[in-house]
Amino acid sequence: AQSVTQLDSQVPVFEEAPVELRCNYSSSVSVYLFWYVQYPNQGLQLLLKYLSGSTLVKGINGFEAEFNKSQTSFHLRKPSVHISDTAEYFCAVTEGSGGYNKLIFGAGTRLAVHP
Amino acid sequence: DADVTQTPRNRITKTGKRIMLECSQTKGHDRMYWYRQDPGLGLRLIYYSFDVKDINKGEISDGYSVSRQAQAKFSLSLESAIPNQTALYFCATSANTGELFFGEGSRLTVL
Numbered sequence: 001a002q003s004v005t006q007l008d009s010q011v012p013v014f015e016e017a018p019v020e021l022r023c024n025y026s027s028s029v030s031v032y033l034f035w036y037v038q039y040p041n042q043g044l045q046l047l048l049k050y051l052s053g054s055t056l057v058k059g060i061n062g063f064e065a066e067f068n069k070s071q072t073s074f075h076l077r078k079p080s081v082h083i084s085d086t087a088e089y090f091c092a093v094t095e096g097s098g099g100y101n102k103l104i105f106g107a108g109t110r111l112a113v114h115p
Numbered sequence: 116d117a118d119v120t121q122t123p124r125n126r127i128t129k130t131g132k133r134i135m136l137e138c139s140q141t142k143g144h145d146r147m148y149w150y151r152q153d154p155g156l157g158l159r160l161i162y163y164s165f166d167v168k169d170i171n172k173g174e175i176s177d178g179y180s181v182s183r184q185a186q187a188k189f190s191l192s193l194e195s196a197i198p199n200q201t202a203l204y205f206c207a208t209s210a211n212t213g214e215l216f217f218g219e220g221s222r223l224t225v226l
Contacts, residue, residue: 009155032213043205043217044158090157094213102148102173103213107157 006106023091138206
């Protein structure tokens, strides 16, 4: 079965510093990959997704992620974070084929941006 | 109005009570899901449905049941609630790429 590992449960960082949130998944077969963000007391919203094509994917709020098939990774990056980026971030991967797929989530990484 | 609406948003109940969480969507998606979120565990899939006549168990279905009343409605029931079912519950919908659209969550506390 597919699994997702987010290597850091918490990432503290100062405002305007770069950040990388790491994500690895278990299967090397064709998958779709996603990053979701959850702001305090809110539901999850899509940050970016990789379905096919270019391995560098750009999302909302200046975030980007790179799909690395050989390393089965999909790390999320931002060159300069803001206080408003403080949130929990979830990496997710599809499991299944033929269009009947469901999403498997990592445990989440809590990003804390300090002034 | 939200595309995916969950009711109630907050509920406190007692051990042994029956609870129903409801979800309705206006996105026109066939696929609907119920997830549970616990701190440090991420989101875990409880049940999912790919159309009105299709219901599937997820990784943590024990103690839960669901009903897909229509394409737009998917309810989650706890027949006899227990304290370790205290969690934040999310309903979600999707088209065929797996991208999920979430409701705002239902926070359930079982005393």
